[in-house]
Amino acid sequence: MKYFFLLIIMSSFGFMFYKGLKIDPSIVPSNLIDEETPNFQLKKVENYPLFDSKDLLKKEIKIVNFFATWCGPCKIEHPQLMELSSSFRIYGIAKKDNPQNITKWLKSYGNPFDKIGLDNDGISSIEWGVYGLPETFLINKDNKILYKHIGPIMKNDLEKINAFLK
Amino acid sequence: MKTILIVIFFLYSQVQSVEPDEILADQELENVARIIGKELRCLVCQNEDIENSNADIARDLRILVRNMLSEGKTKDEIISYIHSRYGDFVLFNPPVRFDTSLLWVLPVIFLMLLCYTFFRKKH
Structure with missing residues (x-):
């Protein structure tokens, strides 16, 4: 006995140890799922329209993408964002970046963003619970966060993201 | 002896990543900021607190903690705000809730089991 x-x-x-081995410690799940999007304030990026909290009140599904021109994986996900932008409105938040570099980046690789804002001090990123780049939030019609994608959106992630947005 | 003293010095010396421009002029508030920083885990470097991490996000959080303290926010308010953004992972002391109860109960069960086994062996 x-x-x-x-x-x-x-x-x-x-x-439990076996289960623990399979957990990826580099991925911290978002604490904001099913919560309303936070309030934030961004700076204008040259001639691009400025993205602010009010834009998320529109009764439609939208995507918020945190990126930077100095972030390598952001370049990898850019074509996927271009593809998503044909079906959904995407708002961009550039973290600690240079406005001229952002303009150059968007002119070279295409602009998937409806509006953009610059988060120079990282405060808005903390408000969204962002800890690395790129990170992408899917937001429903009622301004609630449906899902957060951590890391670059690859081609095989598009199906999952589209399923969330349908 | 000298080598042992040097080893002890390095073992117990605290390496801080707080930059001079981050330090608050008010020493009392700065002390509170350091206590808060020791309770918050850096999100990208796993088991380092934000006071001792060089990561960008750790620096942003240190600055935020100091700004909130200067605005008159309390330690609990600041920790609860950062907890609301990043969840339990950011805390070194996860809150006691039903879903985290195993974390607190399992070591006790394990200790009881060990005591039971040793006690049985002796008699």
Whole structure:
């Protein structure tokens, strides 16, 4: 009986350790899922229309993408954003970037964003719970966060994202 | 002896990543900021607190903590705001809730089990 009890305890520990091994510690799940989008203030990027909190009140599904021109993975996801921009409104938040570099970037790779804003001090990124780049939020018609994609959106992620947005 | 002292010095010396321009003029507030910073985990460097991390996000959080303190916010208000943005992961001491209860209960069970096994062995 004693050994049976010990076996049960040890196997539960074993099971938990095994489950723990499969968790990717670099991905911190968003604490804002099903919550309303936070308030934020951004700076204008040259001639592009400025993105602000009020834009998210529109009764439609939209995407908010955090990026920077100095971020390598952001370049990898850019074609996927271009593809998504044909079906959804995408708003861009550039983190700690240079407005001239953003203009150059968008002219070279195309502009998937409806509106853009610059978060120079990182405060708006904290407000959204962003800790790395790129990060993408899917927002429903009622201004609630449906899903957060951490890291670059790859071609095989498009199906998952489209399923969320339907 | 000298080597041992040097090793002890490096083992116990605190390496801080707080930049001189981040430090608050008010020493009391700065002390509170450091206490808060030690309770918050850096999100990209796993088991480092934000006071000791060089990561960009850790620096942003340190500045935010100091700005909020200067605005008159309390330690609990600041920690609860950052917790609301990043969830339990950002706290070194996760709150005791039903879904985190195993975290607190399991070590006790494990200790009881060990005591039980040793006690049985002795008699």
